[in-house]
Amino acid sequence: MQNKHLAIILLASIFLCFQNIDNPKKNDLKKSKLLGKVKDIRFQTFKANQVLGEIGQGNISKNPDDNYLLKFNEKGYRISNTTFNISGTINYQDTFLYDTNNVLIEMRRSLPHGIITSKRKYEFDEKNNLIKEVWYYDNLPETRYANKYDTLGNLIEQCIYDEVNKIMTDKFYYKYDDYDNEIERHIYDGKGKLIFIYKATYDDDDMKIEESTYRPDGSLYVKYTYEYVFDEKKNWIKLTYLKNNIPDEISVRTINYYD
Numbered sequence: 001m002q003n004k005h006l007a008i009i010l011l012a013s014i015f016l017c018f019q020n021i022d023n024p025k026k027n028d029l030k031k032s033k034l035l036g037k038v039k040d041i042r043f044q045t046f047k048a049n050q051v052l053g054e055i056g057q058g059n060i061s062k063n064p065d066d067n068y069l070l071k072f073n074e075k076g077y078r079i080s081n082t083t084f085n086i087s088g089t090i091n092y093q094d095t096f097l098y099d100t101n102n103v104l105i106e107m108r109r110s111l112p113h114g115i116i117t118s119k120r121k122y123e124f125d126e127k128n129n130l131i132k133e134v135w136y137y138d139n140l141p142e143t144r145y146a147n148k149y150d151t152l153g154n155l156i157e158q159c160i161y162d163e164v165n166k167i168m169t170d171k172f173y174y175k176y177d178d179y180d181n182e183i184e185r186h187i188y189d190g191k192g193k194l195i196f197i198y199k200a201t202y203d204d205d206d207m208k209i210e211e212s213t214y215r216p217d218g219s220l221y222v223k224y225t226y227e228y229v230f231d232e233k234k235n236w237i238k239l240t241y242l243k244n245n246i247p248d249e250i251s252v253r254t255i256n257y258y259d
Helices: 002-017
Strands: 038-051 054-060 067-072 078-084 090-098 104-110 116-124 130-137 140-149 155-162 167-176 182-189 194-202 208-214 220-230 236-243 246-257
Touching: 054 246
Parallel strands: none
Antiparallel strands: 038 054, 038 067, 038 246, 067 078, 078 090, 090 104, 104 116, 116 130, 130 140, 140 155, 155 167, 167 182, 182 194, 194 208, 208 220, 220 236, 236 246
16 A cells, blocks of 8 residues: 555656646746756666666666656647657557647547557646646546645645545645745545655755655655756756665656757
C-alpha cells in the first residue's frame, strides 16, 4: 500500500510541473522551468553505479515512463509525449489537444498501431486553473481529479476519485514558499488517514535539491538529494538521484531547440 501511495506522489509531482496557474501566458516550458525555445526533450533514466567513488550510468530503466520523447510547439506547449520500452520500441504515445486560446482540453493515449486506449479531459476556471481532470478508458470515466487553488494560482488541495466505485481514494494538501515552489505535501487516503508527509528544499535558483518523505509519526521514510549538470541555456541535462545518500539513479535529457 505504501508503494502505491509513493507512486501517487510521483504522479502528483508530474502534475505540478504542468499545472495551469492564473497567468494564461505561462506556457508549458515556463511551467516546467525550461529556458529557451525548446523543441523536444529526449529523457532517459539509468541505474547509478558507484565505482572507486565515481558515480556512473548503469543499465537503463525498464519503466517506459522513465524513457520518453517530449515535443513542444513553437509557442511552448506540449504536443506529444512518446514512451519507449527497454528495447527501444514505442510503448505508447500521448497527444495533447488545445482550443484556439491554447488551453489544454484533451489528451489521447494511443498504442504504436494507432488505437486509442484512453483519454484525459480537462476543465479550467476563469483564471485558467485546472479544476477537473477525468481519465477515460474504453470511453468510460475511471479516475477523476478535483483541484483547488489559492489566490496566486497555486494548487493547495487535490482529491482523486475512483469513478467506477464512486469513492475518493486519495487526498493531497500543498504548501509553497514565497517563490511558489512546493515545499510541503500531506497525503491522505480516501478515509482521511494520513499516509505520508513530503517536504522539499530548493537552492537560490529554485532548483529542487532535496526531498524527504515522512511517516505520520514523523520518522523518515526516504530522502532524495539531487545533483544537476546544466547546458548553456541553464536547463539541466543530467540529474543524479541519491537515495538516503546512496547513488540510486541518473536521468539524462538531450534537449533540442528551435532556431
